[in-house]
Amino acid sequence: MNDLAPQELRVLVAVADRGGFSAAGVALGLTQSAVSHSVRGSERKLGALLFDRGRSGAKPTAAGERVLGYARRVLHLLELMAAEARDPARSTQVGGPVRIAAFRSAALHLLPPVLRSLRARYPELEPQVRIVREVGRGTAGEVADGRADLAIATVSGSSPLPPGLLSTVLIDEPYSLAHPPGHPAPRSLPLIDWDENCGSYTRSWWQAQDWIPAATIKAEDDGAVLALVAGGHGMAIMPALSLADAPPTVAVTDLGADRPVRQVGYVTTPELAGSAAVRAVVRELRAVRGNMVPGEAQGPNPLPL
Incomplete structure (x- = not known):
């Protein structure tokens, strides 16, 4: 053996x-x-x-x-098995720890109402949240590597998710132009960008736009980008969740019918998709998605509820 x-x-x-x-x-x-x-x-x-x-x-x-x-995932399943063997009712009761990974803007705008509802409905549940940069393997990699039970992740684009995971789209998140208010030609301003932006889901659109210059400022995250735009240092092309933080000193302009859109959803493993804790988080995510950004999508293979 x-x-x-x-x-x-x-x-x-x-x-x-x-x-x-x-x-x-x-x-x-x-x-x-x-x-x-x-x-x-x-x-x-x-x-x-x-x-x-x-x-x-x-x-x-x-x-x-x-x-x-695989080792982390197997060990976590062994813990769940032992807990449910000691208390058979636990398989249907929502309680214990549930590990959630999310990128910054999702953690700021999708998770808070979900966590509030989970605390109210399931006081025995213990959500544990990790905020992870959506670069490289990103939040989905946390699930694949056994560090998270469920991730809010970018699920569209040319870069596939790690193998063996299930995913469902929650929302279609459009991109818009962020710039100082009142500028007569905001597209002529210097570009401010950050590493998590312009992934595989926007790259083809980005490359087709001859008006977009190379970034003159690279920020650590989308919050810093908004602060720089608000300070009059340039313009930025940003997704809707990031723009939910936009202060009055930032104007937001639609990029037109061909604007780029990324799909944001949740990711888990086949083994954990049926667990009571993950199912509870999924239900609350679906309940709040319509209040986030327009153009929500169901995805072709929704996870079981």
């Missing part, structure tokens, strides 16, 4: 989280040699090198990152 035992999975996760074998041993109450032996055994069973060893510690390889995602 080449299957990894739960303790072997715990060792792998501890090494990755602690950055080395010694620190993982301290966390697990094991010797460094026991941790090293366990990792080598896991690598032999899987036929892949899981960690690059060096003076600075141990860093997961590409194969190791994939394995760690």
Whole structure:
């Protein structure tokens, strides 16, 4: 049998989280040699090198990152299994921790009413929110890597979600031009941008616009972009959730019928889609979506409720 035992999975996760074998041993109450032996055994069973060893510690390889995602998910499911075995009613009762990942503007404008409703309806539920930049693997990667049970993520574009995940569109989020009020030609202003903007869902539109210059200012996040636009330093092309923060010193102009639109939805795993906690969060997300931005969409494969 080449299957990894739960303790072997715990060792792998501890090494990755602690950055080395010694620190993982301290966390697990094991010797460094026991941790090293366990990792080598896991690598032999899987036929892949899981960690690059060096003076600075141990860093997961590409194969190791994939394995760690499954390891975290399996360990979380084992925790749920044990909890429901001790209390069979828990499988239908909404309670315990539920881990949610969201990017900044979604956390600011989609999550607050959801969390308020969850607290009121399910006092035993314990939402745990992580705000993650929507670059690279983004919030969906948190689910794939076993760090979140559900993510609010960008689910459209040419970059596919990590394999093995379920997703459903909540809203179609249009882009608009943000600029100082009263400017006679806002499209002529310098461009202010940030790393999370202009993803695969807007890139083709962006490249077709000969009036958009290269960004002269790069900000850390969309909040900083709005502050810079409000200060008269340029214009920005921003999605609707980000523009919900726009102060009166920022004017918002429609980009026309061909404006770019990104789809925002929720992502989870097939195993967690049926859990009472995830289903409760999904219900509340669906309940508030119509109040966020126009043009909501259902998506082709909605998750079960």
